[in-house]
Amino acid sequence: MSDNPYTPSGSAYGNINPDTDVDMSQAELIRTSHLSHEANIQSLGCLYLLGGIFGAISGVAYVAVGIGMLCNLIPAMEDQPQMDATVAGVMQIGIGVVTLAMSFLQLYAGRTMQTLNASGKIAAIIVSVFSLFGCPCIGIFALYLLLSSKGEMVYSPQYKEIVQATPHIRYKTSVIVWILLFILVGLISFGIIAAMVSG
Numbered sequence: 001m002s003d004n005p006y007t008p009s010g011s012a013y014g015n016i017n018p019d020t021d022v023d024m025s026q027a028e029l030i031r032t033s034h035l036s037h038e039a040n041i042q043s044l045g046c047l048y049l050l051g052g053i054f055g056a057i058s059g060v061a062y063v064a065v066g067i068g069m070l071c072n073l074i075p076a077m078e079d080q081p082q083m084d085a086t087v088a089g090v091m092q093i094g095i096g097v098v099t100l101a102m103s104f105l106q107l108y109a110g111r112t113m114q115t116l117n118a119s120g121k122i123a124a125i126i127v128s129v130f131s132l133f134g135c136p137c138i139g140i141f142a143l144y145l146l147l148s149s150k151g152e153m154v155y156s157p158q159y160k161e162i163v164q165a166t167p168h169i170r171y172k173t174s175v176i177v178w179i180l181l182f183i184l185v186g187l188i189s190f191g192i193i194a195a196m197v198s199g
Helices: 026-071 083-117 117-133 136-149 149-154 158-163 173-199
Strands: none
Touching: 026 083, 026 117, 026 136, 026 149, 026 158, 083 117, 117 136, 136 149, 149 158
């Protein structure tokens, strides 16, 4: 029995989890109302991870081509002087380094979005802002997820306790979402293969 006679009883306020001191009935209500938002952030994190992986591959390719130009392993065009090939090589390496930096930031943002780690929220916002230039729909949706009141709640320490207290509540991804994700990955893969072939 609790030493405090004014402690609310479990019958009136729901079952209290002794490990987290979370009101289970209230926790389930909050988790259920934020579950879709939570799942969308994690799904977008998966998408950012995929983009980061493909971006890192592209960055390495740019750097490799640039080094090849500087070392004369990759010949320049016949109508270009050697200085142009050197400048082109430096530019390729520069583009590759910037691409790698953005890819690592995207990988970090994606991973923290999947785990709902608040330490990576700023990185996720930065990546989402840059997404506005390439894919505005994803960028706008991502910023909404991250900056809305539900996004603030999902990233809060209180919500982490709620997640730990309600492991039985899970979001069921629809088949349509999986099909769209498969098509998106296929389109990205096709684009990379087409770029490599044309190059």
